[in-house]
Amino acid sequence: MKRISEYAAEVESAIRDLKIEDRKPESLYAPIVYAMEAGGKRLRPALTLMAAEAFGVPVEKSMPAALAMEFFHNFTLLHDDVMDDSAMRRNRESVYKKFGKDAAILSGDTMEGIAQELLLSVDNPNLIAALNVYNRMAREVYEGQALDMEFENRSDVSPAEYLEMVRLKTGALLGACAEIGGILAGVDKKVLKGLRQYGENLGIAFQIEDDWLDTFGDAATFGKPIGGDINNGKKTFLLVSALSSGSQDAKALEVAMGLEAGEMRVKTVTRIYEKMEIGALARKEAERFSTKAMHSIKSTGLDEEHLENFKYLLDRLAGRRK
Amino acid sequence: MKRISEYAAEVESAIRDLKIEDRKPESLYAPIVYAMEAGGKRLRPALTLMAAEAFGVPVEKSMPAALAMEFFHNFTLLHDDVMDDSAMRRNRESVYKKFGKDAAILSGDTMEGIAQELLLSVDNPNLIAALNVYNRMAREVYEGQALDMEFENRSDVSPAEYLEMVRLKTGALLGACAEIGGILAGVDKKVLKGLRQYGENLGIAFQIEDDWLDTFGDAATFGKPIGGDINNGKKTFLLVSALSSGSQDAKALEVAMGLEAGEMRVKTVTRIYEKMEIGALARKEAERFSTKAMHSIKSTGLDEEHLENFKYLLDRLAGRRK
Numbered sequence: 001m002k003r004i005s006e007y008a009a010e011v012e013s014a015i016r017d018l019k020i021e022d023r024k025p026e027s028l029y030a031p032i033v034y035a036m037e038a039g040g041k042r043l044r045p046a047l048t049l050m051a052a053e054a055f056g057v058p059v060e061k062s063m064p065a066a067l068a069m070e071f072f073h074n075f076t077l078l079h080d081d082v083m084d085d086s087a088m089r090r091n092r093e094s095v096y097k098k099f100g101k102d103a104a105i106l107s108g109d110t111m112e113g114i115a116q117e118l119l120l121s122v123d124n125p126n127l128i129a130a131l132n133v134y135n136r137m138a139r140e141v142y143e144g145q146a147l148d149m150e151f152e153n154r155s156d157v158s159p160a161e162y163l164e165m166v167r168l169k170t171g172a173l174l175g176a177c178a179e180i181g182g183i184l185a186g187v188d189k190k191v192l193k194g195l196r197q198y199g200e201n202l203g204i205a206f207q208i209e210d211d212w213l214d215t216f217g218d219a220a221t222f223g224k225p226i227g228g229d230i231n232n233g234k235k236t237f238l239l240v241s242a243l244s245s246g247s248q249d250a251k252a253l254e255v256a257m258g259l260e261a262g263e264m265r266v267k268t269v270t271r272i273y274e275k276m277e278i279g280a281l282a283r284k285e286a287e288r289f290s291t292k293a294m295h296s297i298k299s300t301g302l303d304e305e306h307l308e309n310f311k312y313l314l315d316r317l318a319g320r321r322k
Numbered sequence: 323m324k325r326i327s328e329y330a331a332e333v334e335s336a337i338r339d340l341k342i343e344d345r346k347p348e349s350l351y352a353p354i355v356y357a358m359e360a361g362g363k364r365l366r367p368a369l370t371l372m373a374a375e376a377f378g379v380p381v382e383k384s385m386p387a388a389l390a391m392e393f394f395h396n397f398t399l400l401h402d403d404v405m406d407d408s409a410m411r412r413n414r415e416s417v418y419k420k421f422g423k424d425a426a427i428l429s430g431d432t433m434e435g436i437a438q439e440l441l442l443s444v445d446n447p448n449l450i451a452a453l454n455v456y457n458r459m460a461r462e463v464y465e466g467q468a469l470d471m472e473f474e475n476r477s478d479v480s481p482a483e484y485l486e487m488v489r490l491k492t493g494a495l496l497g498a499c500a501e502i503g504g505i506l507a508g509v510d511k512k513v514l515k516g517l518r519q520y521g522e523n524l525g526i527a528f529q530i531e532d533d534w535l536d537t538f539g540d541a542a543t544f545g546k547p548i549g550g551d552i553n554n555g556k557k558t559f560l561l562v563s564a565l566s567s568g569s570q571d572a573k574a575l576e577v578a579m580g581l582e583a584g585e586m587r588v589k590t591v592t593r594i595y596e597k598m599e600i601g602a603l604a605r606k607e608a609e610r611f612s613t614k615a616m617h618s619i620k621s622t623g624l625d626e627e628h629l630e631n632f633k634y635l636l637d638r639l640a641g642r643r644k
Contacts, residue, residue, distance in 0.1 A: 028468035079431065083424040102405040102471060105427060109401065110464045112431070116438065117457045120450070127450070128442070135439045142432045146350035149424060 001305055002053070004313055007046035011070060012039075014063050020114075031099045031107035032114075035074050038090045043317055044177045045070040050313070051181025051195055054306045062184050064118045065130060069177045071115035072134075076141060076173075078108035083149065084232065091223045112138075122184065130183045137176035144169025151235035155243065155254070162240045163204060171203030187300075194300035198310060201293035205318035208286040211236035215270055216279055227266035233257060237285065238278045249276050290318050323627055324375070326635055329368035333392060334361075336385050342436075353421045353429040354436075357396050360412045365639055366499045367392040372635070373503025373517055376628045384506050386440045387452060391499045393437035394456075398463060398495075400430035405471065406554065413545045434460075444506065452505045459498035466491025473557035477565065477576070484562045485526060493525030496639075509622075516622035520632060523615035527640035530608040533558035537592055538601055549588030555579060559607065560600045571598050612640050 015036055023029040045066035052062035078095050080086070082104045087097040096104040119134055120127070147165040151157045178199035182192045213222050214229040215238060229236050239257070243250050253272045259265040273279060297310045337358055345351040367388035374384035400417050402408070404426045409419040418426040441456055442449070469487040473479045500521035504514045535544050536551040537560060551558050561579070565572050575594045581587040595601060619632045 025465060025468045025472060027472050028465055079427055083427060105401055105405060106464055106467055106471075109431075109434070110461065112434070113457060113460045113464060116453075117461070120453055120457060131438075131442055131453075135435060135442060138435045139432065139439070142428055142435060143347060143350055145428055146347045149428075150347060150349050 001309065002050075002059075004043065004046050004050065004309060004316065007049045007059070008042040010049070010059055010063070011042040011045040011066060014067055015070070018067070027103065028107055028110055031078075031095045031103045032111055034098065035078060035095050035107070035111070036071075038092065040074075040090060041316065042070060043313060044073050044174060047174065047177040047199065047313060048181045050309055051178045052184045053181075054302055054309075055182060055185030055187050055191070057181070057185045061124070062122070062181060064121045065180050065184060066177075068115040068119035068134065069173065069180070071111045071118065072138065073173060075108045075111035075115065076145070078104045078111065080145065082108075083145075086224075086228075088224055091220075124184050126183045126186055130180045133176050133179050133183060137172045140168045140172035144172065148235075151240075152233055154235070157235045157240045157243075159237070159240050159244055162235060162237060166204050166207040166237075167200055170207040171200035173199075174203040174206070175199035182300075191300045194296050194298075197296035198293050198300075201289045201296060202314055202317060205286045205289035205293060205314070208237045208282050208289065209318050211238055212279060212282045212286070215273060227263075227270070230257070230266045230269045231261040237282050238273055241281055241285075242273060242276050242278050245276070247276075286318055290314050293318075323631065324372075324381075326365065326368050326372065326631060326638065329371045329381070330364040332371065332381055332385070333364040333367040333388060336389055337392070340389070349425065350429055350432055353400075353417045353425045354433055356420065357400060357417050357429070357433070358393075360414065362396075362412060363638065364392060365635060366395050366496060369496065369499040369521065369635060370503045372631055373500045374506045375503075376624055376631075377504060377507030377509050377513070379503070379507045383446070384444070384503060386443045387502050387506060388499075390437040390441035390456065391495070391502070393433045393440065394460065395495060397430045397433035397437065398467070400426045400433065402467065404430075405467075408546075408550075410546050413542075446506050448505045448508055452502045455498050455501050455505060459494045462490045462494035466494065470557075474555055476557070479557045479562045479565075481559070481562050481566055484557060484559060488526050488529040488559075489522055492529040493522035495521075496525040496528070497521035504622075513622045516618050516620075519618035520615050520622075523611045523618060524636055524639060527608045527611035527615060527636070530559045530604055530611065531640050533560055534601060534604045534608070537588075537595060549585075549592070552579070552588045552591045553583040559604050560595055563603055563607075564595060564598050564600050567598070569598075608640055612636055615640075 020029055020036065021033045048066040048069050049059050049062055053059060077089060081089060081094040081096040082101055086094050088094060094104070095107065099107070119131060122130065124130070144165050144167070148169055151162070151165065175196040176199070178195040179192050182195045211229065214224070214236065215227065217226060219226050242253050249272055253269065256265065256268040256272055259268060293314055294311065297307060302310070342351055342358065343355045370388040370391050371381050371384055375381060399411060403411060403416040403418040404423055408416050410416060417429065421429070441453060444452065446452070466487050466489070470491055473484070473487065497518040498521070500517040501514050504517045533551065536546070536558065537549065539548060541548050564575050571594055575591065578587065578590040578594055581590060615636055616633065619629060624632070
């Protein structure tokens with residue numbers, strides 16, 4: 001059985017084989033080449049390949065579907081960076097910053113189109129089912145992003161609302177990555193459900209971890225400046241959990257979040273989080289969803305050897321602080 | 323045989339039946355409702371219904387595909403308005419102006435997703451072929467939009483380059499609207515080619531007409547302020563034709579296009595166009611493509627009665643000044 005890193009390396013090579021850099025006009029495709037060569041861990045497409053192969057589909061048969069998921073993911077990053085006004089991504093300038101707003105929008109649209117074309121090129125009797133899952137996923141991701149933006153103007157977001165937003169915004173894609181692998185293998189509904197729920201719970205655990213890293217992580221390994229969420233007033237797991245406690249500290253936190261964006265605000269908010277032990281709470285919640293993900297994947301009936309890979313992926317994505 | 327206005331009315335009613343306004347979150351779907359209720363002529367989806375019915379597919383069978391084309395079209399308007407910084411669309415505020423940049427981007431993405439879901443819901447043995455045509459079309463539209471933006475920073479765009487840009491940006495969608503109608507009817511390749519080329523040439527004629535209206539039209543019927551293209555430095559058919567003449571007037575035009583954006587620039591440029599008789603040249607070129615469109619549709623072997631409808635559509639889209 002292959003390791004995740006081997007699947008990821010095959011994805012990397014398949015992306016290069018697409019030779020996007022040969023397409024014209026250059027103003028449209030250069031930002032796409034830039035975005036796709038930035039790397040990232042390729043864990044989403046690796047998940048599709050891994051799920052498909054675990055149920056008997058060789059990598060070369062599921063690769064276009066896996067690439068579709070990676071293009072979709074990167075497309076959302078291009079548009080998110082415009083919406084969030086983010087200048088940095090993966091330790092270098094975002095497409096938005098380097099090529100401008102218009103390029104980030106239009107090249108993003110094109111990446112989503114490439115994803116659709118890749119998925120459509122899969123030679124498989126269950127292609128229509130895979131397309132349906134992809135399109136439902138896309139809708140959920142947009143709905144999640146819309147909720148995330150709505151939350152920025154609300155101060156009463158509950159942890160439950162936050163978790164549903166994250167299930168849509170981050171969980172849906174990982175769920176679809178696993179499910180589409182299973183669809184290509186023609187597995188039954190119960191197995192598909194287990195695959196999807198593994199991915200969804202993995203995504204939720206990953207996002208809570210990401211929220212933690214944005215405040216408590218290390219800028220170099222995280223790839224973005226620490227404290228961005230605090231300065232942007234983002235409703236992270238940390239913030240909604242702390243605010244929903246209704247305690248004296250929550251009131252102090254509300255005041256601190258009203259400070260001018262900058263080092264002072266980051267420091268003050270971080271100190272209140274530490275006093276409230278919100279970091280530990282986040283760790284516990286991420287572990288709860290990791291455990292749910294493992295239960296889900298076990299329900300598919302895969303053997304121990306395959307389960308090991310799914311567990312490893314969970315550690316890579318949702319256990320980055322270890 | 324139905325008239326175009328009847329097809330358009332059926333599209334209008336089918337859009338209402340989707341009940342987009344019931345979807346959540348509201349921040350995502352309200353801009354879509356706003357964009358889709360703005361009307362427009364619904365001529366693109368009407369073309370799909372008309373092409374399908376001309377070859378034997380009843381309206382109710384091709385409606386989801388027709389709606390997909392209308393959602394795709396409106397999605398591109400949302401993103402174009404962000405890229406062009408356009409505050410007005412169809413005589414009222416653009417989604418970009420009314421709901422903001424982020425909503426225009428994300429609700430636009432969602433409209434493209436709805437288009438994909440609608441097309442995928444079509445119950446037809448040639449669905450995969452229709453999806454392929456849709457996705458190729460989307461790529462061509464993005465490439466055309468990228469060229470259009472590239473042209474803004476170039477002063478040496480030739481009329482041939484302009485026409486290829488317009489074929490991609492405007493012709494590809496109308497071509498796909500007609501072709502997908504034929505695909506659902508299962509017609510042969512030669513007929514598909516005739517349908518697609520009808521739409522493409524119709525689109526080119528339409529865009530040249532649109533360029534003419536932006537300078538010489540009437541603001542009230544055009545739906546946008548007159549002179550926008552001149553103030554934005556857009557490489558329209560008028561401008562590239564005039565500049566490529568290399569005459570003394572072309573040099574004066576270059577100077578006039580360097581004036582500060584405003585009424586003076588619009589007036590001066592318009593006067594030079596009038597002196598060069600560029601308006602008449604544009605009219606001739608639009609008619610050339612209208613004629614090509616009629617040749618293409620005749621090659622499909624449709625009878626006179628059906629041809630009449632295709633001719634009427636051409637007059638509606640490419641003969642708006644009459």
